[in-house]
Amino acid sequence: MIITNPEKLVLFGAGKIGRSFIGQLFSLGGYEIVFIDTYKPVIDELNLKRQYNVIIKGQTTEVLIINNVQGIMADDLDKATEEIASARILAVSVGIAGLPSTIPLIAKGLLNRYEINPDYPLDIILAENLRNAADYMRTELIGQLPDWYPFNRLVGLIETSIGKMVPIMQEKDMQEDLLQVFAEPYNTLILDKLAFKNPIPDIPGLSPKVNMKAWVDRKLFIHNLGHASTAYLGYLFHPGFVYLYEALHVPEVKNRVRDTMLQAADILLARYPEEFTIEALTDHIDDLLFRFQNKALGDTIYRVGCDLLRKLGPEDRLAGAIQLALELSLPYNRILYALVASFNFRATDENGNQFPGDEEFSRKSKKGIDFILSEVCGFNEKLDPEIYVQAREMQSEILRLSVR
Numbered sequence: 001m002i003i004t005n006p007e008k009l010v011l012f013g014a015g016k017i018g019r020s021f022i023g024q025l026f027s028l029g030g031y032e033i034v035f036i037d038t039y040k041p042v043i044d045e046l047n048l049k050r051q052y053n054v055i056i057k058g059q060t061t062e063v064l065i066i067n068n069v070q071g072i073m074a075d076d077l078d079k080a081t082e083e084i085a086s087a088r089i090l091a092v093s094v095g096i097a098g099l100p101s102t103i104p105l106i107a108k109g110l111l112n113r114y115e116i117n118p119d120y121p122l123d124i125i126l127a128e129n130l131r132n133a134a135d136y137m138r139t140e141l142i143g144q145l146p147d148w149y150p151f152n153r154l155v156g157l158i159e160t161s162i163g164k165m166v167p168i169m170q171e172k173d174m175q176e177d178l179l180q181v182f183a184e185p186y187n188t189l190i191l192d193k194l195a196f197k198n199p200i201p202d203i204p205g206l207s208p209k210v211n212m213k214a215w216v217d218r219k220l221f222i223h224n225l226g227h228a229s230t231a232y233l234g235y236l237f238h239p240g241f242v243y244l245y246e247a248l249h250v251p252e253v254k255n256r257v258r259d260t261m262l263q264a265a266d267i268l269l270a271r272y273p274e275e276f277t278i279e280a281l282t283d284h285i286d287d288l289l290f291r292f293q294n295k296a297l298g299d300t301i302y303r304v305g306c307d308l309l310r311k312l313g314p315e316d317r318l319a320g321a322i323q324l325a326l327e328l329s330l331p332y333n334r335i336l337y338a339l340v341a342s343f344n345f346r347a348t349d350e351n352g353n354q355f356p357g358d359e360e361f362s363r364k365s366k367k368g369i370d371f372i373l374s375e376v377c378g379f380n381e382k383l384d385p386e387i388y389v390q391a392r393e394m395q396s397e398i399l400r401l402s403v404r
Contacts, residue, residue, distance in 0.1 A: 008032045010083050012102050013093035013127075014042050014071060016166040020054050020183035022091050022127050024066055029203030033069045034083050036105075038098075043071035045178050052179035057296035062185075074105060084109025085116050089201060091125040092137075096310070099128070103137070107144035110155065121197035123156035127189075129224070131216060131315055134159045134195065156197035159212050161190035161219040165227075165291065167299040170350060184297050190215050214272040221268055221324070222281065224317040226261040226288055229338040231305030233257055236341045236398065241301055245293040254289065260334040261285045264321050270328045302347040306355035312342060314378025326384060333390065340394040343372055369395050 009026040011018055014035040023033045037043055046052070046069055056062040072079050084090060084106065094102050106124070113122060126133040134157035142151055165184045173180065193200065193208030200208055209215050227244075233256055234247025241247050248254045265281040292299070305311075312319060318339040325332035343365055348354050354362070365372055369391055373379045381388045 008034060008083075008087050009089050009091060010034045010036065010087040011091045011093065012036045012074075012106070013091075013095070013098065014039065014046065015093065015095070016169070016181050016183075017127060017162060017164065018091075018093040019052060019066070019179070020166050020181040021162070021164045021187070021189065022093055022125070023069065024054050024064060024183075025187065025189060025203055025205045026089075026091075026201070027066045027068060028064070029201065029205075031068075031088070031201075031203075033066070034087070035069065035071045036074050036080050036083070037071065038074045038101075040073060041178060043073055046071035049179065052181070053177065055180060055182045056185050057182050057294065057298070058185040059296075061296065074102075077105065077108065080105055081109040081112040084122070085113040087122065089123050089125065089198075091127055093127040096128065096130055099130075099136075099140070103140045104144050107141055110141070110145065111149070114149065114154065118154075121154045121156060123158055123196050123198055125158045125160060125191060127160050127162055129162055129219070131220060131320070133157075134192070154197070156195050158195045159192045159216060161212075161215045163188065163190070163219060163223055165294075165297060165299060167297055168303045168349070182297065184291060184294055186291065190219075211272065211275050214268075214275040217271065217324075218268060218276070218281075218284070220317055221264045221321045222261055222284060223288055224311075225264050225321055225335065225338075226257060226285065227292065227304050228311055228317050228342070229257045229260045229335075230292055231301045231347070232338055232341040232345050233260075234301055235305065235345050235347055239346070243295070244299045244301060244304060245295050247301065248289065248293045256334075256337075258285060258289060260338050261288070263331060263334045267321060267325045267328060267330050267332075270330060271324060300347075300349075302349050302355075305342070305345050305347055307357055308342060308345065308355075308361040309357045309376060312339065312361075312372075312376050318342070319377040319379070322387070323378075336387065336390055337394050339377070340369070340391050341398065343369060343395065344398060 007030055009031045011022055011033055014037040027033050035046055050069060051065055051067045054064040137157050164186050167182055187205050188207050189205055190207045190209055192212035193210050230244055230247055233253050234241050237253050269276055269278055318335055321335050322332045373391060379387050
């Protein structure tokens, strides 16, 4: 029998959220952190220094030193599966694009763990901004495992709501220290209380919830929606804005963003009346708007708004909220306006480059607003013609204002 390390987290993904949030919480909670990643410079640096800094950007700057860390390359199968076999808990923070290559390695680790210790379940924290992440992971992992593997008994898939904001690091900051990462003071990890197979780790900052789906939707349709609306409405107001706080310093933009978020709150409240109150959701919105204006964080309109093909997808922050409004027969006009504003989003990074996928979106947008609504956002004109009518009118208004 293996002696499972009671204080070890194996974390797939040594990126910004992995280091600044998940790694930080568990390290400060007394855990050893084993990062598994594909980026060799970061893995080498982790093994050289065995620590890194999280720079908390708030009203004051605080430096957190995260100790007791190491790194493993994802292609080192033997070592990676050995670590999975002996871990107390696993976490995944690789982004949606990284999940397909991560899942086979996790499956190998689960089999290795079963051979050595067939009676010890493994909880996997899914630190991904992905709706229905547990369903996705369950399907994909089961597809990689033999039929006899007792998946439901041995694997806990823990969905999360990732509310921490971490800006893009500028090149000069990464050159100064490859491992350092900037983050806001917010440090609460909401996660699914009912999905754990083992006792929930006693770590400050973990906030287990019973109705996890409601909290995942709150993150997507309040936080993500508000974030994106700020970027798209801010860029529409003044394409020269660089930072989120610049847009929110304009009362017209801030009020419009807040109204958009409040409309989403009405939809969320109708969907989950026993989980939320309008007072609590309004307080959450105002707190988010305060956090969005954190100058020290230096969060950019480009970072928050880019990746349009994903962020305008059928189940994502804007189109997904509108779909939910349609199901509940509720108004969605303010959210639709932010969605249409995004069609005109052309922000660039510090080097003047568009996000690669946004160049493809720009090409698609030349086919017209109806094409984007159908092919990118997933709407159906025959089923919901009013969306197309309103969107065309909004786009015409936006184009008239831009000419002026």
